[in-house]
Amino acid sequence: MRGVWTTADVRSAEQRLLAVTPEGALMRRAAYGVSVRAAALLTRYAGRVAGTRVVLVAGAGNNGGDALWAGYFLRRRGVAVTAVLLRPDSTHPEGLAALRRAGGRTGSAESVDVAGADLVIDGVVGISARGPLRPDAEAVFARVSAPVLAVDLPSGVDPDTGAVTGPAVRATATVTFGALKPVHVLNPQDCGDTTLVDIGLGGELGEPELRQLDAADVAAAWPLPGPADDKYTQGVTGVAAGSATYPGAAVLAAAAAVRATAGMVRYAGPAADVVRSHWPEVVATGSITDAGRVQAWVVGPGIGTGRQGRDQLAYALAQGVPVCADADAITLIAAHPDVLDARDPATPLLLTPHDGEFARLTGSAPGPDRVGAVRRAARRLGAVVLLKGHRTLVAEPGGRVVVNRPRGAWLATAGSGDVLSGVIGALLASGLEPWLAAAVGADVHARAGELAARGAPTSASGVLAAIPDAIRQARALAA
Numbered sequence: 001m002r003g004v005w006t007t008a009d010v011r012s013a014e015q016r017l018l019a020v021t022p023e024g025a026l027m028r029r030a031a032y033g034v035s036v037r038a039a040a041l042l043t044r045y046a047g048r049v050a051g052t053r054v055v056l057v058a059g060a061g062n063n064g065g066d067a068l069w070a071g072y073f074l075r076r077r078g079v080a081v082t083a084v085l086l087r088p089d090s091t092h093p094e095g096l097a098a099l100r101r102a103g104g105r106t107g108s109a110e111s112v113d114v115a116g117a118d119l120v121i122d123g124v125v126g127i128s129a130r131g132p133l134r135p136d137a138e139a140v141f142a143r144v145s146a147p148v149l150a151v152d153l154p155s156g157v158d159p160d161t162g163a164v165t166g167p168a169v170r171a172t173a174t175v176t177f178g179a180l181k182p183v184h185v186l187n188p189q190d191c192g193d194t195t196l197v198d199i200g201l202g203g204e205l206g207e208p209e210l211r212q213l214d215a216a217d218v219a220a221a222w223p224l225p226g227p228a229d230d231k232y233t234q235g236v237t238g239v240a241a242g243s244a245t246y247p248g249a250a251v252l253a254a255a256a257a258v259r260a261t262a263g264m265v266r267y268a269g270p271a272a273d274v275v276r277s278h279w280p281e282v283v284a285t286g287s288i289t290d291a292g293r294v295q296a297w298v299v300g301p302g303i304g305t306g307r308q309g310r311d312q313l314a315y316a317l318a319q320g321v322p323v324c325a326d327a328d329a330i331t332l333i334a335a336h337p338d339v340l341d342a343r344d345p346a347t348p349l350l351l352t353p354h355d356g357e358f359a360r361l362t363g364s365a366p367g368p369d370r371v372g373a374v375r376r377a378a379r380r381l382g383a384v385v386l387l388k389g390h391r392t393l394v395a396e397p398g399g400r401v402v403v404n405r406p407r408g409a410w411l412a413t414a415g416s417g418d419v420l421s422g423v424i425g426a427l428l429a430s431g432l433e434p435w436l437a438a439a440v441g442a443d444v445h446a447r448a449g450e451l452a453a454r455g456a457p458t459s460a461s462g463v464l465a466a467i468p469d470a471i472r473q474a475r476a477l478a479a
């Protein structure tokens with residue numbers, strides 16, 4: 001798992017490291033990393049490094065200092081460097097002196113030929129950023145047509161939430177230092193391709209704010225049958241979904257559970273005939289009370305919000321096995337919180353709302369601080385909460401949050417959420433703890449979306465069919 005730390009965590013870790021590091025060493029290390037990435041971008045976009053033109057946009061603090069020092073290193077590679085000083089009176093003095101010493105020039109926003117640059121380096125503001133770009137910086141970036149390399153993070157984007165509430169830099173690439181910050185994983189669109197430069201912060205960082213799974217984490221967690229296994233030992237998934245009018249949700253959720261693991265899948269509900277006709281390996285019954293034993297229940301997709309759905313949910317919650325409550329089950333819990341009384345508090349509960357369901361469940365939309373919102377909801381509900389969206393967030397009551405890596409927006413298609421709940425249900429049935437089940441399920445779901453699409457729109461059935469390839473992909477990358 002990769003960690004992601006808040007700006008407050010990074011700042012205090014930097015303070016501890018600064019105390020034992022020679023003056024200016026960290027900044028030069030950081031800036032050298034920026035210059036290396038800048039040279040790679042120049043090679044890619046201008047075909048060469050020496051003889052190109054780079055414009056630095058430097059603000060008042062150390063972020064500007066990094067940019068100026070990066071300019072110093074680029075000068076040594078034959079690049080013509082000009083810095084726009086947004087706050088000439090409070091520009092980082094050592095960085096400015098170094099740039100000048102190396103033959104770099106400076107100018108005002110009006111005098112520098114920003115439009116003629118081969119690359120622009122954004123050193124306006126870093127982890128001390130508050131709010132959007134101010135008008136002077138906004139005016140400079142309005143004239144930029146070259147690729148932009150952001151120092152630490154794209155200025156104007158909130159470092160801790162990734163939210164954009166006004167003018168902001170949209171970077172081609174970002175070089176960050178010491179640790180990934182939330183902006184890099186919550187707003188990859190504005191960061192572009194992010195590289196992390198090691199400045200020796202590792203030992204100073206505590207618990208991360210967010211985590212990201214690697215293929216190795218997914219491969220290690222994914223249940224595979226072993227020599228001693230049979231269809232029961234791998235966990236039986238129960239799916240209570242769909243209705244006579246809407247059998248699709250039932251078919252998709254049950255089929256996703258079939259695709260995800262090798263054990264057995266039971267379906268219970270009014271779409272039993274349809275499910276059976278599409279997926280003969282599913283053991284289907286009309287009523288949840290006749291379903292037989294399972295090791296986890298998925299309940300909710302397409303069950304409706306009436307009496308029947310409520311009874312199914314209450315029954316599933318009373319069985320003493322983990323429950324993944326999705327779609328209508330979430331709406332039912334929001335409308336009748338007492339339905340949760342049927343659950344033994346020790347029985348894991350996992351909720352998978354989209355934004356609308358989240359608002360119903362908690363009384364307010366997630367808002368710009370999605371991590372804070374999902375973390376609070378998990379704590380209050382005593383459940384794992386998976387908040388859907390372009391980036392899926394999974395929080396557990398103890399506060400740990402995983403953010404998945406979006407792989408395009410292919411999953412924005414009807415029924416793909418039903419597929420996700422089936423996958424997660426199968427993982428719960430196999431015995432994975434709910435937080436990990438939701439996180440690795442979301443990862444494979446996103447991989448399946450990308451594999452199904454291969455550059456053209458896909459559908460929930462396409463995502464479903466690609467689940468085995470998604471699992472193979474994670475395992476191959478981890479090998």
Ligand SMILES: NC(=O)C1=CN([C@@H]2O[C@H](COP(=O)(O)OP(=O)(O)OC[C@H]3O[C@@H](n4cnc5c(N)ncnc54)[C@H](OP(=O)(O)O)[C@@H]3O)[C@@H](O)[C@H]2O)[C@@H](O)CC1
Nearest residue numbers: 014026027061062063125126127128129130131132134152
């Ligand atoms: N510490 C270390 O060891 C290392 C640190 N490193 C580097 O230092 C960076 C942090 O530097 P920092 O703390 O000096 O602040 P920084 O982000 O440059 O902001 C400066 C000032 O900008 C202003 N400002 C705020 N919002 C704004 C906005 N929206 N638009 C425009 N201006 C805005 C605000 O001042 P104000 O104008 O509000 O008085 C603020 O004080 C970090 O990101 C990394 O790049 C690396 O070298 C590695 C080693």
Ligand SMILES: Nc1ncnc2c1ncn2[C@@H]1O[C@H](COP(=O)(O)OP(=O)(O)O)[C@@H](O)[C@H]1O
Nearest residue numbers: 354388389390408409411412414415416417418
């Ligand atoms: N723009 C997007 N980019 C990536 N994933 C998305 C996007 N929009 C939705 N998704 C994903 O697609 C799934 C949709 O689920 P849901 O809203 O329950 O739809 P449905 O009810 O039609 O199945 C979720 O896993 C969600 O995270």
Ligand SMILES: [K+]
Nearest residue numbers: 122125151153
């Ligand atoms: K920046």
